[in-house]
Amino acid sequence: MAKQDRGPQAGADTARRQALRLAGLSAAPDPGMDRFARLVARLLHVPAAIVALAEDGRQILPGMFGLPEPWAGRRALPHSHSPCRYVVDSGQALIVSDVPADERLRTSQAVADLGMVSYGGMPLTDGEGLVLGALGAIGHEPRSWDAGELADLEDLAAACSAELRLRILSAQRRSAQKVLETARAAAERARSEAESLEHEAQVGLDHAELLLKASEELAQTSGLEDVRRRLHDLLVGVGKPSYVGLLVAGQDELRRIPDPDDASSVEREFLTLPTGAAFPSARAMREGRTVFVPHREALVEEFGPEAVGLFDRLGLTTVLCLPLWGSRALLGVLAIGWAKQHEVGITERAALTAASGYIAQAVERAQYLDERISVARELQEAMxxxxxxxxxxxxxxxxxxxxxxxxxxxxxxxxxxxxxxxxxxxxxxxxxxxxxxxxxxxxxxxxxxxxxxxxxxxxxxxxxxxxxxxxxxxxxxxxxxxxxxxxxxxxxxxxxxxxxxxxxxxxxxxxxxxxxxxxxxxxxxxxxxxxxxxxxxxxxxxxxxxxxxxxxxxxxxxxxxxxxxxxxxxxxxxxxxxxxxxxxxxxxxxxxxxxxxxxxxxxxxxxxxxxxxxxxxxxxxxxx
Incomplete structure (x- = not known):
């Protein structure tokens, strides 16, 4: 008796296998995917995170953080352990606050073997919209996922999907180039596609370089001025902003850390800013969320004349203000501005959000060091x-x-x-x-x-x-x-x-x-x-x-x-x-x-x- 054809499902499985092959991903560690897992764990404060991709009856884990053995070594999970299959089948996010109480997952072996008590998963897709797997956050305790956490997870999933698409497209470009050598017209189309892919690749490299530089450069800072000095060079590769500002939280105010190498900077005229002021940075501080001002008209409509005047003098049209979250509290705001109107895409925002986490760590460390320096100097002078x-x-x-x-x-x-x-x-x-x-x-x-x-x-x-x-x-x-x-x-x-x-x-x-x-x-x-x-x-x-x-x-x-x-x-x-x-x-x-x-x-x-x-x-x- 012939095996019944599964139709569309079989075609989707074939497309997924092809996508994984092109992306060069398997049940082996992948540095890029591991980085996304670490970012999920850090931003959502969960003990474990995975980049899970569907492959012939199992889920491979090229990106992983915090899983126990033997799964950490195998880099793969059977369907009985992975909620990723529900994301793949439905094409929708799966958010579960209490896995043992969930009808779909309560019998899953993941509860016992992985310690999965809460789960948040966002779909990862290729360029055609096919769901390849899920970017998942795993908690060992029941938790209520708030909107900010889900937005961060969605942004990171979008960035991870872009990385998968970039790899697939890069592989497809290499394959296409061999075919297009036979015809002049086809070669021209290949050139155009190559240029487009090169731009996407550069954007992806810029984002990856930003995160790498942030983890390396900011680890060496010794004070707030040092952090401020490094920020512009750090962010220049992503979107090429014309201004980067750092404001740290004080008692009902934001204290601006001016560029120590620019004594004539306009920002020195606004060294302190009440948290209730009608400024984008003050709103980001008050509400603890990212504030995006796409153009001057939005600035005039939503904020006060002092903010408009400062931004005009700084020559800014588009501004993005990111809250800097420390280990215990909101430390301040990172302000990024562009002279010309700038569209901040999903992947760019995800990269900047991830970089702001490193910047927040550097600010927290700098504040701790500055406090120690002050006490130590007082002690030294007293002696x-x-x-x-x-x-x-x-x-x-x-x-x-x-x-x-x-x-x-x-x-x-x-x-x-x-x-x-x-x-x-x-x-x-x-x-x-x-x-x-x-x-x-x-x-x-x-x-x-x-x-x-x-x-x-x-x-x-x-x-x-x-x-x-x-x-x-x-x-x-x-x-x-x-x-x-x-x-x-x-x-x-x-x-x-x-x-x-x-x-x-x-x-x-x-x-x-x-x-x-x-x-x-x-x-x-x-x-x-x-x-x-x-x-x-x-x-x-x-x-x-x-x-x-x-x-x-x-x-x-x-x-x-x-x-x-x-x-x-x-x-x-x-x-x-x-x-x-x-x-x-x-x-x-x-x-x-x-x-x-x-x-x-x-x-x-x-x-x-x-x-x-x-x-x-x-x-x-x-x-x-």
Whole structure:
């Protein structure tokens, strides 16, 4: 008995097989399809998502996220496990809040094997409208799908369908080119089709490149200004906008982050915007949804005159405002504008929506880092020493924050008087510059403890030998659970009668050499040093050295943040520092420190300065 022909259904199955073959998709991972599954999981906050395509009695999964084994390895599901077949058969979306309670799915093996308790699926179609499968979101708990989630899922399904069509069309183009070589007229038609497909391919590549660049570029940002700086270059390939703006949520307002590289930007005139203002960005913030203004007439009709005036001055005709959703709240709005009227298609909107997710993550991270930077800077500034007053010696200090603002740590300076040994004499002065290993809050905490310990050790060891003090510090660090290591110079300045030389006694624990400028301008490196201090070094033999400081001498103590640059020799930097001290040493000490900080911050030709934790400089100078 002959098998009965299934008619249209058999033809549809054949067309699906052909479409999958042309798209190059099978029961194997596909990076592009996996990306759509990840986007579904991220935007809809579901534990699992699939790109399921119908193939001869089963559903293959070229795109997948979050499925358990063995299905994750097999990349295929039987009909008993996949609700995709209902989407394929009906050609409609399938939205189920509670799978075990649904007549169609409650007997499905997917409930037990996949943990599918809720499901949302949108059809994926080829260029002829044939349903090839479904883009599905899988929840492990019952859930009520809201309109925004379904709209996001529909947008992503449209983008995924466009990708499938693009692959199918690309394969068809390659096949057609072989046939069209036989006829001139056919070749002309092939050329026209190729141009069209090339444009579609470029659009698809632009979208894919946008998402790739967003995931890579924005992961490296360190603050809101950095995020803002990268946005225009990031989005220039999609629709070629003429303006990209970033607004972050504040207390009942939006705060605009202006382009840090454009000091004359018109947007600086509107740095804050009430959330109730008649602006597209404010509406996107209030309603938590995308707001699209297709042309100036719509802007005039729906928004206030201030918005029209700003957009006219920015030269914008079309504007798209996307809400930036963080992990817990709405963080702000991304505004994209075009000078000429621009149609934002489904795939472009899907790509921009997906990119806004990466931007929101970068904004959330930047806000967290900015908050940490603010707290850390306050802590660092609170730890800085108030310089003591002295009659016959000048002392000045400079703390210069790091090039990378998030880096903060254990660089410090200290200066204080010792008890008077005899009435009427000027008191001895102790000065210290040090650097605790690390550029973080832990290093700053250890620095504060060590500075106090060093003061106490100094006062407990008359006659205040720097070497004896560092030896006592080594012993304490070996016993106490500080995990302290680093370098420092600890020095004693003994006073002399007016017009006479002061005496410098110092001990160097692995620190960059101090510089001593004599009154005639010559600069010497005080290179004598011992090993750095470390909790493992309990029995280090510390030494000390002594020099006479004639009136008008300058002693410069500094940390490595002043001289270290990536790809630049440290000895050359110290030589440069000595030269600057020689040339500018006759001016006031604060001005000298400013000159040293500014000149040493300039990178050498064709090289970039390595971000340092901080640069501290401390200059005592016996008065002339």
């Amino acid at each position: 800085l020493t108030d310089l003591p007053l002295a009659n016959s010696i000048e002392i000045s200090a400079l703390y210069q924050p790091a090039a990378d603002d998030h880096m903060i740590g254990g660089d410090w300076y200290d200066a204080y008087h010792l008890p008077l040994t005899s009435p009427g004499r000027e008191s001895t002065l102790m000065v210290t510059v040090g650097d605790i290993t690390g550029h973080d809050m832990h290093a700053a905490t250890v620095m504060g403890q060590l500075r106090s310990m060093l003061r106490q050790a100094t006062l407990d060891h008359p006659p205040y030998s720097p070497a004896a003090v560092l030896t006592a510090l080594d012993a304490a660090c070996a016993v106490l659970p500080l995990e302290a290591s680093g370098t420092l110079v600890h020095a004693r300045l003994d006073p002399a009668p007016p017009g006479s030389s002061w005496t410098l006694t110092w001990s160097n624990a692995g620190h960059p050499p101090p510089l001593l400028r004599s009154p005639d301008g010559r600069v010497n490196l005080l290179e004598e040093h011992d090993v750095l201090f470390h909790q493992a070094f309990e029995h280090v033999s510390r030494t000390e050295n002594r020099r006479e400081l004639a009136p008008g001498s300058i002693l410069l103590l500094y940390t490595d943040g002043l001289i270290e640059r990536r790809g630049h020799d440290i000895e050359a930097a110290i030589t440069q520092l000595a030269d600057l001290l020689n040339r500018h040493g006759n001016g006031p000490l604060p001005e000298l420190l400013r000159q040293l900080g500014n000149r040493m911050a300039q990178p050498p030709p064709r090289r970039r300065r390595r971000p340092a934790g901080a640069a501290h400089s401390l200059i005592p100078a016996p008065k002339r």
